[in-house]
Amino acid sequence: MSAHTIKHDGGPAWDWAAGHRPVTGALSATTGAFAVATVGTLAHMPPTWALAVGTAGAIGHTATGLRQKLAGRTIGARATSWLLGGGWTTWALATGPLTWTALGSLATLGVAIGASARATGLYEEARELEALEAAERHVARELSAERRGIAAEWVDRIQRVCGITVRVLAVEIWPTGTGFTIDAELPAGGVTYDRIARENAKLSADARLPHGCTAAATPGVDQGRVLIDVTTANVLAAEVQYPSDYSALSVHTGVPWGYRTNADEIRAYLREQCALVVGPTGSGKTNMVHVILAGFARATDMLTWVIDLNAGSAGLPWVRPAMEGGQGQPVRPGVDWLASTHDEAMLMLEAALRIGLYRKRAYQDLMSKANTDLLPVSAQIPQIMIVIDEGAEILTSADAEMRKLAKKILEVIRMLRAMGIRTVLTALGATGAVLGNLMIRREAKVRVALTGGETEGMDLSKLFPGGRGLRVEQAPHKGTGFMGTPESPVALFGTWRILPNQIRDIVHATSDRHPRLDDISAKAAGPDYARRWDHARTAWINSHQQTSDPAEPPATSSTATGVSAGLSLSALREDPSAAARAVTDEDVMAAEFMAQIDAQFGTTPEPSAEVGPVVEAEQPEAGTGLNLSALRDGKETGPAWLADAVTAINAAGTDGMKPAAVADLVGRSREAVRKTLKAAAERGELIYRDRGPHSVYVHPDHA
Known part of the structure; x- marks a missing residue:
């Protein structure tokens, strides 16, 4: 064994676990052979036994060397050493080990074994070094001169900005020519990719990247690797049309919602997840909704229901082509149900709840056969996707009717995941009021923030808690922002531009592809669903x-009231009974x-039937636009200046505004302002904070 020693309380001791060196190995072999020969001679052991042991040792070391992929000369030297040792022992047993000839030959054999071990050890070390150098040369050959330059540049940059030294393993140039991906190995010591990810902005600035380009770090193939996507051209600045490929999709394969900065398509997988799309006015949110509906229309196992209390505008372009009809061919709507009113939305959500609860009972055998606790969604049993435009605002509304609607929405989100009914909610901003609901945060794992450069109400850290280095100014263009899914970390993305003509084409191209609600679900939905159209x-x-040619000028005849021709509202006619007939x-x-x-x-001054001065509190402001609210009750909606007051209170943030400050702003009496603000608070448009003489009104977004 080795002559290495370790210290302990009793003095030096042999380290029996140490490995052999060439000298100690030779000594161990020769002394072992001499001992076996001496004891074997005294015990009259047959000489052939020693030869058999030597042969077995040679075979065993040969097999071990082959498994370890050692060099041929190393395997040969070890096998020869065993055969020579076994041969000498056999000869010594036959002739006697205690002769000068036997001892001299044994010593010579030991020197030969030691020299051979030393030579093969050096050869194996040289061979290992050569293999490492060959691997590095292979990597170097793979990296072109441009890639080597990029690798060296970014190693220095990461060291300078992040304070860590990485080893670049590969640099992949994107086929689009708009950037590259660096695959790097992190240093030892527990360094993670977050160390680079949180310095996104600094790395981008140090690299002098154009506006809208980033250096985003994401996890590599293991926790000791990092991928850095570097965008060198702002592909999100250009408007990209929705792809003309309307091929079939499925909820299981994901639905494309946009593209990354490297032009890779990003998909949303919504079999179990809900989605939340946030975007202020002018950010391209409505276009994004149409892109989502386009993907759902292409799917063969998804039915789309749309709730849009803003006159149903989100779903109208997907319904009208069916009402207009095709060229001799029946056309089915691109959405399966459209609700534009509170009552219709309640019918839809109640039908969804009935479907989900009935599916839980009716499809137990099917789920048992499939050995799953999730309903097997297919073209025969389609998934129902409920797209609710500005649905997050419904959930946070203080209106009594809206609260009933919000309750139904939350029930659908909470109870019907396994039964294949999911929601896509949109919101105007990523604020605490929107994201304060635990159900939204927990279930809406697919999240989109369309920024359009807007910073107010866009708290990306709330929408993407795990995101690093996200800044609104990185996506200043309409239709761009950030998207994150459980399968794809949050990063910059852009969505396609889709126009009404293309929506019409998609409705016609996918008309025969839409699944029909399964009989069990249709039975549960009842007449509310059957009579939806x-x-x-x-x-x-x-x-x-219109009933007249839009190219002709409007008529100038007068009504019975003497009002010049224009919009004829029955509420303003002298003879309501005649109008009714x-x-x-x-x-x-x-x-x-x-x-x-x-x-x-409805923001225009009300038509006044009286001639003469108007009471100050009821006097409308001039030039505020068109108003068709002939029957408006001022107690329900408030005067025209209330919209400006609410806007100012919202801009004041959490501090709010005193009634006196609002009165000065709108130029009205304080008494009239107090009454109007109190009525607005009762309707849920404002929040009143009672602080005695310092009482203020606060917008619900900042409450």
């Missing part, structure tokens, strides 16, 4: 149609449409 429930869609289906649809316009654009 009845004329009485969809007449509002076509209520905008002339009502037709078109009048009903027009009235419904006008009511929707009033709800959205």
Whole structure:
């Protein structure tokens, strides 16, 4: 054994676990052979036994060397040493080990074994070094001159900015020519990729990258590796049309929602996840909703229901092509159900709950056969995706009717995951009011923030708690922002531009692809679902149609009241009974449409029937736009200046505004302002904070 020693209380001791060196190995071999020969001679051991042992040792070391992929000369030297040792022992047993000839030959054999071991050891070390150098040369050959330059540059940059030294293993140039990916090995000592990820902005600035380009670090193939995606050209600045490939999709293969900075497609997997899309006005959120609906329309195992209380505008382009019809071919709507009113939305959500609860009982045998606790979604049993435009605002509304709707939405999110009913909510901002609901944060794992350069109400750290180095100014263009999914870490992305003509093309191309609700679910949904396209429930869609040639100028005849011609509102006619007798289906649809316009654009001064001075609190401001609210009750909506007051209170943030400050702002009496703000607070438009003489009104977003 080795002559290495270790210290302990009793003095030096042999280290029996140490390995052999060439000298100690030779001594061990020769002394062992001499001992066996001496004891064997005294015990009259047959000489052939020693030869058999030597042969077995040679075979064993040969097999071990082959398994360890040692060099041929090393394997040969070890086998020869065993054969020579076994041969000498056999000869010594036959002739006697205690002769000068036997001892001399044994010593010579020991020197030869030691020299051979030393030579083969040096050869193996040289061979190992050569293998490492060959691997490095291979890596160097793989890296072109450009790649080597990039690798060296970024090793220095990461050392300078992040204070760590990485080893670049590969540099992949993107086929689009808009950037590259660095695959690097992190140094020892527990350094993680976060060390680089949180210095995203500094690395981008140090590299002098163009605006909109980033150096984003993500986990590598293991926890000791890091991938750094470096964008050198701002591909998100250009508008990219939605792909013309309308091939079939599935909830299991994911639905494309946009593209990364390296032009890779990013998909949302929504079999078990809900989604949240945040985007302020002008960020491209409506276009993003249409991109989402386009992907759902292409799927063969998904049915899309849309709730949009803003006149159903999100789903209308997907319904109208079916109402217009095709060229001799029936066309099915791109969405399976569209709700534009509170009542219709309640019918939809209640039907979804009935479907989900009935599926849990009716499909137990199917799930048992499939050995799963998730309903096997297919074209025969489609998944229902409920897209709720500005649904997050519904969940945070203080209105009593909206709270009922919010309760149903939360029930759908909480209870129906396994039964294949999921939601996509949109919101105007990533604020605490929107993200304060635990159910949204827990279930909406697919998250999108369309920034459009807007910084107000876009707290990315709340929307993406694990994101590092995310800044709104990195995505200043419409339709760009950040997207993160459980499968893809949050990073910059852009969504395609989709136009009405393309929506029409998609509806026609996918009409025969839409699945139909399975019989069990249709039975549970009941007549509310079966009659969703009845004329009485969809007449509002076509209520905008004009009865005269739009190219002709409007008539100038006067009404009985003497008001010049224009919009004829029945509420302002002198003879309501005569108007009622002339009502037709078109009048009903027009009235419904006008009511929707009033709800959205009703900001114009009310027509006054009186001539003379107007009371200050009721006097409208001039030049505020079109107002069709002929029957508006000021107690329900407030005067025209209230919108400016609410905007100012929202801008004041958490500090809010005193009624006196609001009165000075809008130029109204303090008493009138107090009454109006109190009524707005009762409707849930504002929050009143009672602080005695310092009482203020605060916007719900900052409450």
